[in-house]
Amino acid sequence: MSFQYSDEILRRFRNPKNAGEIKNPDGIGMVGNRSCGDVMHLYIKVENNKIVDAKFKTLGCAAAISFSDLLCDMVKNQNIEDALKLTKDDLVKKLGGVPAPKLHCSLLAVDALHKAIEDFKNKK
């Protein structure tokens, strides 16, 4: 029971600016499973191979919501190839570390991104 969230995780959890949906997204990444934990949907808008907008809907803990929100910020204005280079460690670092039991939430966000880009590529 003994862990503490970083201020950055709590800040994003309290006010997740990127929460929501994008109408007619170019790619959707749906990951997770409610029975074993968190569920995340990532929506991306792509123009000229560049992610111009990203939004999310997440059912999960504060870490999952914060990672979702951060991911959206980090992929915006990135081209697809650069976005794919993003790792879970990049996310963890940006949030000022994350309690060990919550590390898997970062993976969830990266998986959602990969799924969304895959979806985008399939739709093209």
Add this chain to the structure above:
Amino acid sequence: MKKVYLDNAATTKTAPEVVEDMKPYFLEKYGNASCLHKWGQEARDAVETSRELIANKINALSEEIIFTSGGSEANNLAIKGVAYQLKEKGNHIVVSEFEHPAVLNTCRALEKKGFEITYVAVDKQGFVNLEQLKNSITNKTVLVSIMHANNEIGTIQNLEEIGKICNENDVLFHSDCVQSLGKVGVDVKKFNLSLATFSAHKIHGPKGIGVLYVKKGVKLCKQIDGGPQEFNQRAGTENVSGIIGFARAIDIITEEDVRIMRKMRDYLVEELLKIDGTSLNGSKENRLCNNVSVAFQNVEGESILLSLDDKGIAVSTSSACTSSKLESSHVLKAIGLKPEDSHGTIRFTLSKYTTKEELDYVIESVGEIVKNLRRISP
């Protein structure tokens, strides 16, 4: 900011009159109760008066009350104490699968030492399967340990019935009564208890003081060696102020407190269940007067907890996400709750200090938070 404390199953506010009673035993009457001088005798008298008071409240004898450092130590002493004392007679212990970790992990430690443990199932309502319990007892069984009231969902077991089963089968019966003390009548004779665990800090007493009731004639293998304190069953200088505080805490409980808490609990349940996608965990009737455990569908318990904390409201989750493990609560699993409902469970536990105004603030806040979280949920 408003502050509402609804985590009284975790611990309670120390009652001001309890603190007042304890104070002199820090500042003036600080003697060691084992000493012969006046300081010592003053402390001894206070300890024995408190012991008698506590004994009376649970229908026990003074010499059946062993003070410990708390509930966990009392549970350890009861279970390991019997296991090692009676290891020539048998090596089998029966517990329920939704006991407190202080019982479960004590049993797991014993398993590593070669003891055998049976974990009896509980039903959807949160009651131990008595048929299975009965059938689990063998000629190797030395102890049955079943908690009186569950710490997560508050359901109250029929100890009288379990006591009868233990009596018929001639096995010792221990109950962790930490959550039930002061809320449900505990009568060690009526329940045929051989051992029972109590803790002060759940009833507006201080932390760091517990009691193990040990029925006259029941022998335990001592777990803390040292001096001959506590009838030579638990070494260590008596926690005099803690003992005084425990006695005062148990003495000031009234039936009226319990009645009001029950009414408030019912109000909170009724209002929270008006929120869409909610359900009460465990039996509605046979539960502690202060326990409300609600599953909120499509929300994570931890997110509710943190959002409530931002509003000055303290609650608890039973879900995986606040613990260092990622498994769902063993209690909610035991009552067959779906993992998704288990993840969205919040435990609200009231005290005699809880007011209706506080509950109204909590009800309003929960409604708002759940709505917000569901809005950002897929």
